[in-house]
Amino acid sequence: MHQVKTTCPYCGVGCGVNATVAENGTLSAVEGDREHPANFGRLCVKGSALHETLGEQGRLIKPRVDGEEVSWEQALSVTAERLNTLRAKHGNQSVAAYLSGQLLTEDYYVANKLFKGFLGTPHLDTNSRLCMASAVAGYKRAFGADAVPCNYEDLEEAELVVLVGSNLAWNHPVLYQRIKVAKERNPLMRVVVIDPRVTDSCEIANLYLGIKPGSDAVLFNGLLAWMAAKNKLDTLYLERHTQGIDDALSAAQQSAGSIAEVAAACEVDAERLETLYYWFASQLHVVTLYSQGVNQSSSGTDKCNAIINCHLAGGKIGLPGAGPFSITGQPNAMGGREVGGLANQMAAHMDYDTPGARELVSRFWATDNLAPILPEGPGHKAVDLFDAIERGEIKVLWVMATNPAISLPDAAHVRAALEKCPLVIVSECTADTDMLPYADIVLPASGWSEKDGTVTNSERRISRQRGMLPLPGEARHDWQIICDVAKQLGFGEAFAYTHPSEIFDEHARLSGVDNTGATQRLFDISGLAELGRDGYDALAPIQWPVNRDAPQGTARLFEAGQFATPDGRAKLLPITPRGPEKALSAAFPLRLNTGRIRDQWHTMTRTARSPRLMNHRAEPFMEVHPDDAARAGVTDQALGVLTAATGEYRARVRVAHSQRRGEVFVPIHWTDCFTHSARSSALIDGITDPLSGQPEAKHGAVALAALPTAWQATLFVADHALASLPDAPRWCASDYWTRIPMRGCQRWQLAGSRAVSDWFRQMGEWLSASPALWCEDAATGRLRAAGIENGRLSWWLMVGPPSELPGFAWLEARFNDDAVSDAHRRRLLAGCDDGAVDSGPVVCSCHQVGQTSIVEAIRRGDTSVEALGARLACGTQCGSCIPELKSLLEEERPHARAEQIPASEMV
Incomplete structure (x- = not known):
């Protein structure tokens, strides 16, 4: 057994990983590398499950x-x-x-x-x-080079961190945890979240601005104009190190107007907006961290430059804890x-x-x-x-x-x-x-x-x-x-x-x-030339430039105010804000937003190989505001369909107050390999930023309706049984299906618009087999059945809404048994042990702790994240679930207080 220092292959944080290779040549465990300066030992839930995603099964091995x-x-x-x-x-x-x-x-x-x-x-x-083309174009226009000026330590040294279009808690969890810890150590540090959605990143926010999608440039133009009006520009820095302030300011003043006008254009509270402006202008050490919510726009480059303009105008760059910081999506x-x-x-x-x-x-x-x-x-x-x-x-x-x-x-x-x-x-x-x-x-x-x-x-x-x-x-x-x-x-x-x-x-x-x-x-790593194989193998993490002048690398750029432009000056750009190019209409009245979720990565070819990463959000979904759901006639956990001029998207509805009215969010991860018609890209037009070529993936136009269903079902099929079935199983002809990889089996959530008159015949068509066990209630249309071959559980079916399902842990374990015991056979149709309690949807993926268990613990008196961690272990590993734990604590505290008050004292 030995350890190898390597790097995580997920997001752009670039966490160091210590991987343990067992004597049999397999990867048995991973942990964060405490010596790596990107993460100092932290890993998110995806990184901590890397060893669970390996193996030759499902790999291409021949041309x-x-x-x-x-x-x-x-x-x-x-x-x-x-x-x-x-x-x-x-x-x-x-x-x-x-x-x-x-x-x-x-x-x-x-x-x-x-x-x-x-x-x-x-x-x-x-x-x-x-992912990052607009950020690249913005940096090149302002600085003369594709050069991120900041480093991660700046996030900890800042007096103000502004998150724009970035759900850092889910998409870059390790950086989120670094900021959270820094904020706990420095009570004067402030965090502002600017995002149309209320996300888990808001858990550490001192101020939240739920802006209208696409209005980022208006907000930052307004900030530049406000700074000028309040004499908050760093005129000395502007004179010595920049050009273009007059044109940039003129454009900002023409497009922004008063605080009230900017607030109205962005659809935010004017007092909150002015609070942001005051905090930004009053602090020197400000980091603005921005990502896809800014970049994925037909005017993404201009939005980036609107942000950079404010930093240059205030001299908030080239200093510890200061700068415009684009956070990358890929490793x-x-x-x-x-x-x-x-x-x-x-x-x-x-x-x-x-x-x-x-x-x-x-x-x-x-x-x-x-x-x-x-x-x-x-x-x-x-x-x-x-x-x-x-x-x-x-x-x-x-x-x-x-x-x-x-x-x-x-x-x-x-x-x-x-x-x-x-x-x-x-x-x-x-x-x-x-x-x-x-x-x-x-x-x-x-x-x-x-x-x-x-x-x-x-x-x-x-x-x-x-x-x-x-x-x-x-x-x-x-x-x-x-x-x-x-x-x-x-x-x-x-x-x-x-x-x-x-x-x-x-x-x-x-x-x-x-x-x-x-x-x-600026890009120069000539100091790393001629390392030889041994030096290359031993290469420690280092930041470029690395050359004769900076043999140990360069932590921060532009400290001397010298930029990569012909005259050495940074350039402020005149920005005229433009809204999303894809207009809403009577046919497509909802603004579509797309993005990542906490436990999945891109198209799930890696993360779906770890069953526990599938439990947080097992199915494709759409998040809609309650008013929009009611208007469309859909309910929470029902199936819905989004339509656009370019295609449609079928998924489970999640009714969420975190959504603004008139808007809907869908994840990007599901593909035809995992589901029927839940590709987010089918809803997005090929509209791009004219400078960067980056698509406008955050601003689609869609309509919402209920997906008509006569039945819903859940089907489990053992991996060994799937080997004898066609590559595209017959049940995938259903109007809705989603495949969910599990340990030893695959789970399908199914739904159809045509009633099934004979489920036993349907099972025969799907599985080429008859059930060994079954229980049917013709009056309600409910059915449960199981197939057993050679003593092993081969499949399990429940006809009915998924809300009637028990937790899956017990049933999943049965698919990994060598044989179904008599005791388990008696409980097989129930899908759980006698007296077992469903732990609910998984909140903590690291320790597989469900929402029901967490709620029960809160009502018993565990009314803090620390207390929940001590009892259930949730939130004690990567920390990604802590925002959700805090939300549950807020929701359940009234119930907890009521259950702890003796009945004799209640009035």
């Missing part, structure tokens, strides 16, 4: 060509032959790649080098376009940008309009026998790329480690484009994703536990992700696959790497080429 498994030799030969044929016929720009923030920097580097350098196409983009979105993973970039943070960049990169990549053929200008950004595929301009698409059939807006349009593309190559580690049906060639790639390389987190910190487990089957690392194809294409000399350390060394050396004097670029 496929046209649906048939083939050898690597044949796969590589066919890939090169077909790519070369189409490229020769249609030109370099008929070839494209779509990459992912899940790739390591070394993978990204060789992909960019192959496509832009040696295939000569600019059309290489990444799913980071959907290596920043690493991908470093090497040129966006279509408008070259490499090493150079752009096509960087003077001399094309010649510099060309010289650096040239070999004795080959010269690169770098494109002359930027390529298609993500949404435009798939439009170009649909138009027939792109003939070859290579997708790596991502799922555009789910994640891109207007998914039906994307899928139609993929159907038309003559050659689709997919590098993937999972055997079941929505992309694979469109792939002509499938190349099995390594996953998190096998990958070896580096990632860069949201604070510019480069960390090692170290491989711990052997590659399954015939899988290969992405960088190896790219190099193997490059060799088949005749570029072997330029891609003769034998280890990721060699790629990283080349990347580091390129960052330092001609990077001095007037042409100096």
Whole structure:
């Protein structure tokens, strides 16, 4: 048994992980790395379950060509032959790649080098376009470079932290916990949450502003104008270090107006708004932390610059605890940008309009026998790329480690484009994703536990992700696959790497080429060149720039007020606010918001492999305000359908006062592999920011209605029984189905609009078997049945609403028994032990503590988070559930007081 220090593969926090590898070669446990400066030992619930997501089951382990498994030799030969044929016929720009923030920097580097350098196409983009492109464009306009100025310590040293469009408690839980602890240590620290939804992040907020969706730029323009009116501008900083204040201020004054006018435009209380303005203007050490709620807009770049304007105008940058801080969604979105993973970039943070960049990169990549053929200008950004595929301009698409059939807006349009593309190559580690049906060639790639390389987190910190487990089957690392194809294409000399350390060394050396004097670029890790394999293996987390002037890295940028612009000054931009481009209408009257949930990640290919991560929100859902639910005729926990011009979404309704009236929230995670018609991207148009190309995923327009159902049912099927059934089970023809992976079995929640007259016949059609046990109430339409084969439980069915179900722990355990005992057989239809109490929906995923158990403990007198933790262990590990625990405490305290008062004292 030994431990390996690595990095978490989920969000952009970039937490260090200590992974324990058992003697049998499996990963037996993970814990936070107490020495890693990103998390100091903390992990969220997803990170703490990483070892539960591994195993060869469900992995791609052999290459496929046209649906048939083939050898690597044949796969590589066919890939090169077909790519070369189409490229020769249609030109370099008929070839494209779509990459992912899940790739390591070394993978990204060789992909960019192959496509832009040696295939000569600019059309290489990444799913980071959907996440951080507006933040990148905003930084580049203001600072002259894609450079996050802050670090995580600034969140703890700030006097004011403003969260804008970021549910930090769910999406970046470790940073949320760091701020929470800092706030407990410093009672003077304030936190403001600006978000249309009341989220769990509000638990630590001193002030909450529930703004109208899309009004962020109005709010920050108003702040800039207010600061000027109250003489709160840092005129000395503006004169010495910036340009553009006059135009920026003029635009802000024209669009903002009075406090009352800004408050009305943002639909917030004027007194609360002025409180924010006063706090921001009065404190020097202010961090504004913003994420997808700002970025995913048709004017996301302008919103970012409206925020940056306020920091520059107040001199609140380049100081401890101060700065505009974009928090990244993916583990290596920043690493991908470093090497040129966006279509408008070259490499090493150079752009096509960087003077001399094309010649510099060309010289650096040239070999004795080959010269690169770098494109002359930027390529298609993500949404435009798939439009170009649909138009027939792109003939070859290579997708790596991502799922555009789910994640891109207007998914039906994307899928139609993929159907038309003559050659689709997919590098993937999972055997079941929505992309694979469109792939002509499938190349099995390594996953998190096998990958070896580096990632860069949201604070510019480069960390090692170290491989711990052997590659399954015939899988290969992405960088190896790219190099193997490059060799088949005749570029072997330029891609003769034998280890990721060699790629990283080349990347580091390129960052330092001609990077001095007037042409100096901020991104420079030349101090990490020539580490050798041993030095690379031992590389400790470090923040760039890392060079001769900063050999130990750079914690904070712009401390001297010197920026990466030609004149060294930051630029304030005049911002004219624009609302969402997608207008509401009588047909589609509700504003749609999309986002992540606490325990899931992207399209669930990793997190769904851990059954306990499925328990917090097991089904796709939509959150609506009670008034909107009543107007649409839907009730809490019923099934509803959202319709948009581009598609529909079917899910469980959650009635929530945290939603503003006229708005609805849906999660992004569910795919066709897990449910029927619950792809959030089906509701989003392909509207993008004209500067960044980032889609407007936060501002859809939808209509809500009840989903007609004649019946609902819950079906469990053992994993061993599923092996004999078709890949698409017959019950998936229902009007609503959701698959929920569990330990030893799969659970389906089902519903249909047509009445079933004979459930025994239906069971035969679905399962090709008759029940061994059953109980039917024809009067109510209720039925419970179970199938037993060779003494083992093979399936279990309940016809009725899911609210009638017991907790699933007991039933799940029966699917893992070698045989059904007589005692268990008697209780099988009940689905629980005699006298067992349902613990309710899971609140604490770490310890699987349900809501009912928590409520009972509160009513018995455990009226604090600490008391609940002492009794039930909830909230004692990652802390992600603490906001929910506090909400339950607030809701239940009146009941708790009533139950503790003796009856003789009650009046």
